[in-house]
Amino acid sequence: MRKLVLILALAGVMPVWAHHSFAAEFDDRKPIKVTGTVTKVEWQNPHIWFYVDVKDADGKMTNWAFSGGAPGQLMRRGIRKTSIQPGMTVQVEGFMAKDGSHNASGGRVTFPDGSQVFTAGSEDRLPGQGRGDAKQ
Amino acid sequence: MPRTPEGKPDFSGTYEWPKDPGGVRGRGSATIFDSKKFAPLKPGGEKFTEARNGDPRHDEPRDLCLPAGFPAGFLSANAMQFIQNKDYIVLAHEFMRQMRIVPLDGRPHREGIEPTYYGDPVGHWEGDTLVIVSKNFKRWALDDYHYTDPDQFRYHSDAVTFTERFKWKDAKTIAYDLTVDDPKIFTKPWSQSFEIASKPEWDKDGLWEYVCEENNRCPGGKCAAN
Numbered sequence: 001m002r003k004l005v006l007i008l009a010l011a012g013v014m015p016v017w018a019h020h021s022f023a024a025e026f027d028d029r030k031p032i033k034v035t036g037t038v039t040k041v042e043w044q045n046p047h048i049w050f051y052v053d054v055k056d057a058d059g060k061m062t063n064w065a066f067s068g069g070a071p072g073q074l075m076r077r078g079i080r081k082t083s084i085q086p087g088m089t090v091q092v093e094g095f096m097a098k099d100g101s102h103n104a105s106g107g108r109v110t111f112p113d114g115s116q117v118f119t120a121g122s123e124d125r126l127p128g129q130g131r132g133d134a135k136q
Numbered sequence: 137m138p139r140t141p142e143g144k145p146d147f148s149g150t151y152e153w154p155k156d157p158g159g160v161r162g163r164g165s166a167t168i169f170d171s172k173k174f175a176p177l178k179p180g181g182e183k184f185t186e187a188r189n190g191d192p193r194h195d196e197p198r199d200l201c202l203p204a205g206f207p208a209g210f211l212s213a214n215a216m217q218f219i220q221n222k223d224y225i226v227l228a229h230e231f232m233r234q235m236r237i238v239p240l241d242g243r244p245h246r247e248g249i250e251p252t253y254y255g256d257p258v259g260h261w262e263g264d265t266l267v268i269v270s271k272n273f274k275r276w277a278l279d280d281y282h283y284t285d286p287d288q289f290r291y292h293s294d295a296v297t298f299t300e301r302f303k304w305k306d307a308k309t310i311a312y313d314l315t316v317d318d319p320k321i322f323t324k325p326w327s328q329s330f331e332i333a334s335k336p337e338w339d340k341d342g343l344w345e346y347v348c349e350e351n352n353r354c355p356g357g358k359c360a361a362n
Contacts (some may be wrong), residue, residue, distance in 0.1 A: 007341075019232065020199035021164065021283040024192070025354040044351035046201070051362060065353070066362045072344030073214065102339050103359040 019046040019070070022095075026067075026105045030096040033063060038088045043071050043081040048119065050076025050084050050106065052092060066092050068119035079117055084109060137264070137304045142222050144308050145264050145304055150338040151216045152329035153229070164283035165213035167330065169290075175322040182275075182320040187287040192356035195289070197277075200355050201232075205253040205276040207298060207314060209234050210278070215335065217343050225259060225266065230343045238268050245271055251294050266302040273298075278316075305361035308334045332351035 002079065014061065027081050028064040036054035049118040071081075084090070091110040110116045138146040155167050162168040177184060186197045198204055204212060214230040227236040237257045245256050255270035278290040296318040306313040310332040317325035353360045 018164070019201075019204075019348055020196050021280070021286065023283075023286050024196040024199040025357050025359070042351055044349045045346050046352055049351065049353060065359070067353070068215075070346060071227060075341070075344065076215065076338065080243070096355060097359050098357050099354075099359055101359045102362055103354060118237045 022105070025097055026095040027097050027098045031093070032064075032104050033091065033093045034065070034094050035089070035091040036085060038086050038090055039063060040086060041084055042079065045070055048074065050119075052090060062102055064092075065103045066119070067104070068106050075121065077118075079119065083117055084119070113121055137307075140220065140222065142223075144317050144327075145266065145302075146220055147218045147225065147241070147266065147302055147304075147310065148220045149218060149312070150245060150335050150342070151218065151272070152333045152335055153213055153216060154211055154266050154314075154332050156328060156330045159328070159330075162281060162284040164280050166208070166280040167213075167284040168279045168282070168284070169316075169328055173326050173328045175324045175326040178319075178321060178323050181322070182293045184321050184331050195286070196234075196282075198348075199352075199357070200310050201352055203276075203361045204232055204234065204252040205236075205254050206236070206270065206273070209254075215338055215343055216332075218260050225268075228343060233346050240266075240321040245269075255298065262301075262304060266300075268300040268302075270298045270300075271296075279334070292316070293318050295320045302332075305331065310334070 034052065034054045038050055038103055039053050040051040050066050050068065052064050052066065053061055054064055059098040077120055089112050092106045093108045094105040103104040107117050109119055140146045144275045153167060156170065160168060160170045167277050192199055209231055210229060212231040216230070217228045219226040219228070223239065223241045225238045225240060227238065228234065234254070236254055236257055238257045240259045242260070243258065249256065249272060251274035251275060253276055254270055256272040257268050259266055259268045271295055273292065273339050275291055275294050282289040296316065297314040299309040299317070300311040303311045312330040312332045313327055314330065315325050315327040
């Protein structure tokens with residue numbers, strides 16, 4: 001199933017879109033790339049949000065919130081609510097919110113088996129397309 | 137070409153948003169107008185573009201769930217569904233639950249109403265072409281060009297008239313021409329041609345609900361706490 005999602009998500013390098021411009025909420029000079037455990041998924045408009053517990057080098061846990069596309073858009077790309085569920089380990093790449101909070105755009109999700117989904121909902125600003133390079 | 141019992145072209149169905157196969161691509165996925173199509177600006181006319189000023193209501197009203205308006209919302213990258221009978225065509229667009237109900241029964245535009253985000257549309261037939269003329273707009277976004285250049289937010293004026301022409305090009309494609317007549321901004325009307333692709337495979341799901349206010353966690357760039 002995950003491979004199917006991957007194929008569908010990549011097919012046609014599907015453009016993504018948000019109800020607002022990327023610049024309204026996120027900073028493309030502040031890329032983020034973290035790995036952690038999904039704690040919650042809000043499959044709601046105008047964007048899905050999924051939350052990930054991330055442990056830093058000192059063992060401190062931070063719950064990051066990542067914004068994705070609109071549910072309808074994602075579903076037409078073959079991504080369903082079941083694609084990302086609490087308990088899953090994911091690596092997420094995106095860009096941090098401009099307000100400095102623990103919120104970010106979540107452009108790309110990579111699962112432990114290496115499969116990926118593009119959950120992006122903010123313009124075409126996928127990881128690697130910002131003004132800064134994503135760092136681990 | 138599908139036809140109604142009255143013999144008119146039938147546009148009922150599910151579609152992608154309008155695209156210009158040869159047109160410019162912006163930063164976002166929404167279709168934007170090609171500046172090469174624009175008529176010259178009117179000297180001393182109303183401002184066509186505005187720069188950001190730091191106020192979210194000005195810079196990015198949709199981030200606060202304010203309406204997309206026509207035509208920006210109609211060009212946004214979401215599914216559409218058209219439902220037609222003898223007297224009306226309903227143009228529903230998934231993005232922010234846009235729904236334009238267009239009378240086809242020959243009635244005139246409404247008079248004396250407040251300016252609107254989506255205009256007052258009235259349709260008629262010119263042979264096999266459905267023509268929809270919309271008036272009575274408030275000054276609002278023309279398209280999503282500010283995704284590409286945040287300092288160039290394009291606005292139409294409150295004097296604008298939009299004329300849309302729908303005609304089947306082939307079994308899966310509607311030719312969609314949009315004319316912008318904005319005498320406060322441009323010296324003459326100008327047009328751009330788009331195509332609307334039929335997506336019968338989307339019929340089984342139809343349009344999904346899109347309630348912007350449901351979980352808009354970062355309005356104005358200020359995110360809610362986790």
